[in-house]
Amino acid sequence: MGDQTDLQKTGSVQQEENLLDDPLQALKEESGTGQDDVHERRIAWWREARLGLFIHWGPYSLPAGEWNGEEIEASYSEHLMLRARIPVQAYEEMAEQFNPTSFDAGRWVRTAKQAGLKYIIFTAKHHDGFAMYDSKVSDYSIVRHTPFGRDPLRELEDACREEGLVLGIYYSHAMDWHDPDSQGNTWDYPGNIGAYDDVESWIRDEDKRSRFDHYLHRKSLPQVRELLTEYGKVGLMWFDCGGKLTREQGELFLTTVHALQQDCLVNSRVWKSPLGDYANTSDNQLETRTIRQDWENIITLNDSWGYKKSDNNWKSPVSIIRQIVDVVSKNGNLVINVGPTGTGEWDPVSEQILLEVGDWLRVNGDGIYGAGASPTAKPSWGRCTLKGQTLYLHVFEPPADGYLVVPGLLSQVKRIYPLAGGEDLEYQWLGSSDLVVRLVAGELEAKDGKPVVLAVECSGLVNGNAVRLLMNGDGASHVYDLGVFESEITGTALRYDTGKKNRDNLLDWAYLQDYASWKVRVAGPCTFAVSLEYGCGDEGGGSFRLEAPGQTILSEVQSTGGPYEFRSVELGELHFAEAGEYTLELHADRIAGTYLMQPRKLSLRPLHSSN
Known part of the structure; x- marks a missing residue:
């Protein structure tokens, strides 16, 4: 489904990297782990921690995104071997030069702790097949293949224990470009399963299936066993590209981990959701949805996971903090990545960003x-x-009039105060379910854009109404954005995009019966000017309608120059005659191309109240 011609214009590199993001393949069924007592005990520390550090480090940090003097077209430097199709022998020779003498596990862990991060996930083996620990299963490791000769994982284990952080281990179980029986390397081993081949393409191929199964039992599972028996208590095993396994193979890794360490968490990429103790988003997914009771968002500080010398597209501390707050507000964890250099140091910009977050x-x-x-x-x-x-009220943008409306609070309030210190704040009620906090002029302004946090202590269990509140025109100047990731979608093909940068839209709107809907609440009569932001290329087009109770707005799709060239289009006005809850529905009226459009968000601007 979808506009393949237009999609090609968005760049093949990101499309291919997205194919390795297993969450897009998640099944719509309940967790297979069950919420039993063992699982609850296993996950308790993780729910408390909320924040972790990812460390992508390996021999790929030496070339740092370049090969033979040229930058390789890849967002992720750890994909260098695949993207440049580097022969095994040449990559081995490069890896022999890996000698990170500046590596200091204690400093890494102390910095993570100072940054407020509670657990570390270290890449014990990435897709290049190189073990960043003292593996007895394979000599292809930092201890046996390089002059460094030390075991970074062992030193990190000791440092984590000393500083009170939980150690987690990343292990690429499905992909190994060094191994002749694994997946991904088809330039050295033409008979291998390709890096972007799905399971259906090889499961009935006896040679590929049997050789891959041989790899799993000869190298992958044995290395997982040694990681779980040689490095003390492991908080979690973080697997990757598990969607390239059969479900049975994924379950084998899951049961292997829990048999060796019952309290060790396993992420859903051991296969794909619903397997695992918690679910993962896509890589660098900035727009998120709650995908399971326990879920984790993973982001980099720039674009690459491994160190890439040309990547200076840094996220600001403010954007990292807002991502933390947004994810936790949806009951998730956030893991932030650092890619150390080939000498074993953190890039100073990475360190400064994390310390400011701390x-x-x-x-x-x-x-x-x-x-x-x-x-x-x-x-x-x-x-x-x-x-x-x-x-806790995390105030990103304090209202200009100094009155902060907390929508949908149904509990009695005892007191409200800023976490940074200061006097209790005055408050009053707007109706029976909306709290209004009077901000102190000048004292609660966000510093450098970082959120100010207020604590609202309630009497007893906190209850609420989760339906978005749209204030009327009397004093309401804010434009209400209803992103499509906040909508519920219904139909055959319509789906959410990856949620990555500029991918916070809907995809594959090819059927008339598919639609998106939002629930909203108004406190009284009000009118809004409505606009829709969407993208549409040459292969898309048609017409759509926005429906609310008793009213419909029709509009023709306009070409924006491409499916990811987003433009906001004015639709008209919506009027709500009285207080209450309403459902807004975005429907296809006519589809003229291979898809209708790729909507991003509805925006509602208050005009005036009607009495």
């Missing part, structure tokens, strides 16, 4: 650690998290 967490961490989703509605000014009987 400064914010030292003041506001109560609203993050052990916190989760709030039963109240998403506010226009930021996000809410909940821990026990305290609701």
Whole structure:
């Protein structure tokens, strides 16, 4: 489904990298682990931690995205061997030069702790097949293949134990470009399974199937066993590209881990969701949805996971903090990646970003650690998290009039105060379910754009109404954005895009019966000017309608120059005659091309109230 011609214009590199993101293949069924007592005990520390550090480090950090003096077209430097089709022998010779004498496990872990991160996930073996620990299964390791001769994983285990951080281990179980029986390397081994081949393409090929199964039992499973028996208590095993396995193969890895360490967590990429103790988003997915009770978002500080010398596209500390808050507000964990250099040091920009995030967490961490989703509605000014009987208001954009509306709170309030210190704040109620907090002028302005956090202590269990509140025109100047990732979609083919940068839209709108819907609430009569942001290329087109109770807005799809060239188009006005909850539905009226359009968000701008 979808516009393949237009999609090719968006770049083949990102498309191919997306094919390795297993969450897009997740099955729509309940978790196979079950919420039993063992699982609850296993996951408890992880729910409390909320924040982790990913470390992508291997011999690929030496060329740092370049080969033979040229930059290789790849977002991720750890994919260098695949993207440049580097022969095994040449990659081995490069890896022999890996001698990171500046590596200091203690400093790495202390910095992570100072940044407010509670667990570390270290790449014991990535897709290049090189073991970053003292493997007895294969000599292709940092201990036996390089002059460095030390075991970084062992040193990190010791440092984590000393500093009180949980050690997690990344292991690429399905992909190994060094091994003649694994997947991905078809330039040295033409008979291998290709890096982007799905399971159906090889499962009935006796040679490919049997050789791959041989690899799993000869190298992959034995290395997993040694990681879980030689490095003490492991908090979690983080597998990757498990969607390239059969379900039975994925279950074998899952049961192997739990047989060796019952309390060790396993992520869903051991195969794909519903397997594993928690689910993963796509790589670098910035727009997220709650995908399971326990889920994890993973992001880099720039674009690459491994160190890439040309990658200076840094995310700001503010954007990292907002991502933390957004993910925790949906009951998820966030893992932030660092790619150390070939000498074993962190890029100073990476370190500075993380330390600045840590400064914010030292003041506001109560609203993050052990916190989760709030039963109240998403506010226009930021996000809410909940821990026990305290609701935390993370204020991204303080309202200009100084009155902060907390929508959908149905519990009695005892007191409200800023976590950074200061006097209790005054508040009042707007109707029976919306709290209004009076901000102190000048004292609660966000510093450098970082969220200010207020604690709302409630009496008893915190209850709420999660339906988005749209305020009327009296004093409401905010434009309400309803992103498609907030919508519920219904139909045959319509789906959410990856959620990565500029991919926060819907895809594959090819059937008339498919539609997206949002629930909203208004506190009184009001009218909104409505616009829709979408992208549409030459292969798309048609017409659509926005429906609300008793009213319909029709509009023709306009070409925006491409499916990812987004443009906002004015649709008209919606009027709500009285207070209540309403459903907005976006439907296809006519599809003229291979797809209708790729919508990104509805925007509602208050005009005036009607009495």
